[in-house]
Amino acid sequence: MNCDIVIIGAGPAGCACALALKEVGRDVVLVDKANFPRDKICGDAIPGPAFKLMQKMNPEWGTAMKNFADTSEVKYSKGFSPNGKSFTVGWETFSYNSKRENFDNFLFQLVQKETDTEIILGQRADRLAYDEEGVECEIENGIKIHAKLVIGCDGARSIVSRQLADYDIKDEAPFLAMRTYFKNVRGMEKDTNEFHFFKEIMPGYFWIFPLDNGWANVGFGFLKPYNSKNSLNMRKTLEEIIESHPRIAPRFKGADLIDKAKGFALPISTKKRSVSGERFILCGDAASLINPIGGHGIDTAMWSGYYAAQQAITCFEKNDFSSEALEAFSSVIHTKFKKGFNRSYKAAKLTMTSPRVMNAIFNNGKLIKKLIDI
Numbered sequence: 001m002n003c004d005i006v007i008i009g010a011g012p013a014g015c016a017c018a019l020a021l022k023e024v025g026r027d028v029v030l031v032d033k034a035n036f037p038r039d040k041i042c043g044d045a046i047p048g049p050a051f052k053l054m055q056k057m058n059p060e061w062g063t064a065m066k067n068f069a070d071t072s073e074v075k076y077s078k079g080f081s082p083n084g085k086s087f088t089v090g091w092e093t094f095s096y097n098s099k100r101e102n103f104d105n106f107l108f109q110l111v112q113k114e115t116d117t118e119i120i121l122g123q124r125a126d127r128l129a130y131d132e133e134g135v136e137c138e139i140e141n142g143i144k145i146h147a148k149l150v151i152g153c154d155g156a157r158s159i160v161s162r163q164l165a166d167y168d169i170k171d172e173a174p175f176l177a178m179r180t181y182f183k184n185v186r187g188m189e190k191d192t193n194e195f196h197f198f199k200e201i202m203p204g205y206f207w208i209f210p211l212d213n214g215w216a217n218v219g220f221g222f223l224k225p226y227n228s229k230n231s232l233n234m235r236k237t238l239e240e241i242i243e244s245h246p247r248i249a250p251r252f253k254g255a256d257l258i259d260k261a262k263g264f265a266l267p268i269s270t271k272k273r274s275v276s277g278e279r280f281i282l283c284g285d286a287a288s289l290i291n292p293i294g295g296h297g298i299d300t301a302m303w304s305g306y307y308a309a310q311q312a313i314t315c316f317e318k319n320d321f322s323s324e325a326l327e328a329f330s331s332v333i334h335t336k337f338k339k340g341f342n343r344s345y346k347a348a349k350l351t352m353t354s355p356r357v358m359n360a361i362f363n364n365g366k367l368i369k370k371l372i373d374i
Helices: 012-020 048-057 059-066 100-114 159-164 234-244 298-318 323-351 355-361 365-373
Strands: 002-008 028-032 076-080 086-090 118-121 125-131 134-139 144-152 173-183 192-196 204-210 215-223 256-268 280-282
Touching (some): 012 028, 012 298, 048 059, 059 100, 159 280, 173 234, 215 234, 215 256, 215 323, 280 298, 280 323, 298 323
Parallel strands (some): 002 028
Antiparallel strands (some): 076 086, 125 134, 134 144, 173 215, 173 256, 192 204, 204 215
């Protein structure tokens, strides 16, 4: 099976890439190990820049995403310091919370409807290998896909990253998290995402993000330092916060648990490294494009997919798929995202490890906004 471009992974990065390649006139194959709709463990917050991208690519797509049925518009983020002091920041751009199962399926269906992308679902990419004219990708059912360019949008455990870039998530400091769903949590404001900082889980935070129909995405996460032997039992810690923390437990009295807690790890970018090479590009979680302070990555995943599509267009125009040619993509990603993320990681290590420091920060509104926008 021959094609020009194979995109591994049909999440937000992969779908954004496929949409951006709609009018290019190239044979594009999109492969994903799952069938849609499928769940993705996440905080379910869809940041404003994701909507800006969809509006840029196609105003009709932007409108459709804004009007997506399963949404809870978010206008504010409200943080609580270890001593209970709160600070509210208003969002400048439109954003909402949506279960990833539904949001990702919306993007996937848009690719199906709007593009000629050939889609292969329920098949994991097993092996990638170079040959004289490109890269051969072998998937579970034995099909071999030969492409001139591979775009890896296949998450934190990316096979593209491991087999072509010789890179693994273990090389980064992960953000470890645990998420569950509740209904009828007391005191929720439907347009406000809550971030609670407790000394027991620093450097990290506990969150409550409102969804439609009285649901809430509830969880906590923390930055795990390099080579840490931290033995924190995350499921037990989450249960203890909900059941016994004096500031949180009263709000969950009578609340209904909808789904059991599930854990996940997000690769935080802490080093300058290339996210491209000979005939391959990495996007989203595969490129460690997670904001260390906010913990979000859907917007950067989608934008990286868009930039990958632009780079692919240039490569085919010049018929050049070398590491040197594709380094232009790495430079864009470093300038647009990684440089700021590296500063954010350093800031998070300095501020989120000490309750005393966090309490002091919450007395300085300008500093909070600067940290959020860093």
